[in-house]
Every structure is written in C-alpha cells, then in structure tokens.
Amino acid sequence: MLEVTGVSKTFDGFTAVDRVDFSIARGEIAAVIGPNGAGKSTFFNLITGHLRPDVGRILLKERDITGAPPHRICLMGMGRSFQRTNIFPKLTVFENVQAAFITHRRRGANFWGQSDRLFRAETDALLASLGLADKADALSGALSHGNQKQVELGIALACDPEILLLDEPTAGMSAAETRETIRLLERIAAERSLTLLFTEHDMEVVFSIAQKIAVLHQGRLIAEGTPEAVQQNADVRRVYLGERH
C-alpha cells in the first residue's frame, strides 16, 4: 500500500528524519511510536506531501508520490487527521463533512449549483456512523474537543481513503473517550477495509490495536515488527519503553 524508502529530512542542520525505510500492506493497522521529538510528525508530513523529503522515495499503491502536493496525494486515496484538531470551525458539523465530499468528488469547481443539495444522504449516513447525527447543525468550532476529533475523522472518511494516517487520534481525550475512539477506529477500519497508520503516546492504545509497530528514535527507525517483537527488542526497551516503566 505504502512504501517509504531511505527518506530523510533535515531542518537547518538538524536531521528530523534519517534514512527511514518503512512499508505497510493493504488492510494493515500500524503504529509509529517514539519519544517526543523522535520525528513522528515530520515523518507523517513527508508522507502526506506537506514536506518534501531531501532524499528517498515514497510510493502509494506503487505510484511515486515523492514531493507531490498534498491535495493530489489526498485525491489518490490517502486521508489524514492532524495532531492538533483540524476542522473548519466556522462551518457546521454537517458542512464540514459535506465540504469534504464536495471537494474529494471533484465538485468544487461548480460555480452555479446549489451546494446545500449535494451529498446530503452520504453526509447524514457518515455522521450517524460516527455518532454525530444529533450535532449536525452545531457550529463545529463550539463543540467539545472529543467531538471535534470525531468531526475531523468524519472529514477524513468523507474523502473515502484507502489508507488513513492519524496523528495522535486520542490526544487530549479522557480514558473513556479514548476507549470509545479506539473501538470506533477498529470498527471503521474493518468496515471499510482501511489501511491505518497512526502515531500515539498511549502505549495501551498502541498495543491494543496495532498489528505492526515502528519505533522512531532521533529520526531513525530503530525497530519494526509485531507488537511482541518490538516489546522484546533490546534497543527499544533501552531508549523508549525503558524510560516509561
């Protein structure tokens, strides 16, 4: 599905991502973990086209997307959520999700139609599956943090992605909200046979749903494999898990 080969990114002499090789197969659920500043967000931004790698190659569905602009990568079937909640705060919940349907199905260049009438059924169905049906007409910027995260997930899903990148999907959530979100993600990934790649601080979350874990440390990939293998890995225990336990 996604194949990253030898990708590096340097900012003013500081190497944020250092020759990382990584791949994820269709339908897999993988997590990228690592301490703060390990380069997780930079790694995501390289994949989604927000940053251009200095060297290396990125393939999405066997097509080279290295250095392609984000909107094009998105249209090729990649969705993403952002670490800090990233929605359209002055639009209603309904309009947030509907806008994603409009743009992703390339109806945005229509100057003359009525946007209100487009994708109503699709939007309502998606909101219902996210448990947001009763909040459809609320201004999204006024919602709780947890609800905003759900709206953002709705925006990402409206783009009908084959692979979804989630940057800390449970950041700032209570334990209950976290559990609920994880269950929601698992269900949606199964329903849509999504490939899921996420970063996460909460190890419980990571080990509960990831089938594969990659560990970044100071920009370098120090381990990659099944949760069990990563847990056993001596390097990982030393630099990362060791710090926490």
Add this chain to the structure above:
Amino acid sequence: MRRIPWTVVVFAALLVVPFVGSRFYTFVATDIVIVSLFAMSLNLLLGYTGLVSFGHAAYFGIGAYTCALLMKSANAPFLPSLLAAGLMAGAFALLFGFFCVRLTRIYFAMLTLALAQIVWAICFKWNDVTGGEQGLPNVPYPEMAWMGSAPVLGNFRVGDHFYLTTLIVVALCFAGLRRIVDSPFGRVLTVIRDNPERAQFIGVNVRAYQLAAFVVAGFFAGISGGLFGIFNRGVFPDFAFWTKSAEPLIMTILGGMGSFWGPAVGAAAFIVLNQQITSFTEYWPLTMGTVLIVLLFVFPGGIVGTLTGIVVRLRARPPPSATSEPVGEAGMVKPNA
C-alpha cells in the same frame, strides 16, 4: 412570523427613489449602488476566502478605463463595453493573482498593494491612452433613449435613467455573486478561509481556488468601475490609487464581512456619512475617521453582524411555543457558509 423577503423589499425601495426623491437622492443612490458592488466583490476575497487584498482598486480602475475608452474613443455600445470592463479586470486579476496567491497573509496583501500601485502609475503616466493626470473626461452616458419614450420614465432626467440601468446591472451582479457563494465552489472558498492546511487534505488545490476567487472578485470590481466612470462623467488615475482600495475594506468591515449583504450596508453607511459630514464641516476627513472608529467599536461584527445578533437574542427570548424559525438561513447569523 414569516420571513420578510428583504432583498425584494430593498430592491423595490431603490427602484422608486427617482419617483419620490430629488435629483440629489438619485445621485447618492447611484453612488451607493455602484460602490456596493465594489465592496461586495472585495468581500468574496475578504469574508469568504480569507484573503486580505489591499489593491482591489486596480481592478476597479482597469474596469473604469476599459469601459470609458470603449464608449468614448471607440463609440462602442454600453453593455458590451461594461462586459469588456469586467473581463479586462478579470484578466488582470488572473495575471496578478497568479503571483499573489503564492504568498500568504501580509505578504499577499503587500503584493496586491504593490501591483495596484503599478496600475495607478501606468494610468498616471500613459498620456496617449489614459489621458495621464488629466484622466478621461466626458465619458458619455449609455444610449437609453427607449426609456425616454417609455410611458412613465419619459419625464425623468438622464441621470435617473442611468440610475435605473445601474440598479438592474448591479442587481444581476448581486444575484450572480449570491449564486457563486452558495455554490459548491463557494463552499470550498469558506473551507479555505477556515483552514487552508486542512483544505489541502480534503483534496483542494488551495492556490487554484484562491486564484479563481481573485479573478471573480476582479471581474465584479471591473463592472463596478465601469459603471462608476460613467456615473462620475470621467475616469481618473485616482480610481486605482491605494486610498481607493481602502474604501471597500472600510465599508466591508463597517457593514460586516460575516454576512452576504454586510458590505452593501457598509457602503451605504459610508457614503451617507460622507455626504452628511462634508456638508457640515471642512474637517470632514478627521470627523469621518473619528465616526468610523466609534462605529467599529460599537459594532464589532459590523452593522449587519450586530443587528442580526440583536434579532437572534430578541427571538430567543419568547418561549419555544412562539414560532422559532431558524434565523440563519440567509447566511446571516452564522458566518458565511
């Protein structure tokens, strides 16, 4: 409580101005109608796309010169000249916008300003075509003889005829703007305004859409400039000067950029204030500035934003048994959606 079709009411009220008012009222009304279009065109960028242009007068000026040159020097008829004014302004907006949308925020604003000043300088210096500093005086009125022979309108002056023509042209432009704002394209613009980074990752080519908005805004500014040149009976380099770019900005903020009609209300308030104050005192710029500052503090969401806020609060007060119709329909309570 049924919704009052305010658009129709206001249009009808404006239609009867020449019947009930004096020549002076028609004059002020023409000014307001034309400048409203200028301000509304800017709000497509400011309120809907989140782009602050400090150089919108460039397209107003280009439209004014194009229309005036065609009608005066080439004896072209009115409507094709006016359409050409819009298209020429839109073409320049495409050229300039191509560079401007590569920059963000204050850099975008500065580049629009710089390019507008270049347009002004060219109008100022290119004597052979633009008449330089002297401008183009005596722009003819359009051919409106059919109105002179029409039953009721026959008694009116040519200024009244031009006012009615202007009113219809601008009303059509407003209908077009409304349609664009409510279209899927308009929705994408609000998405970009709210969050350009996120917009990219729902598949929006942000720059392309910003450029398209810039061109549409330039087109309508050009139409408004073309009308203003005729109304003013002359076109001068000042039409493209940076102070002219500030006017629609002030009007839009005064009227409220969060609503579709805000800029038009702001334009009316601005022009009426200006008229009143200039007849009062020779220190009108100082007085005008002071009044504007006070108004901006009194109406933080603009005149329209504040008034709709009051209406919402008044309607919220009675118990739910009173018909509680959603007020936000015309994009009034919530920001442009």
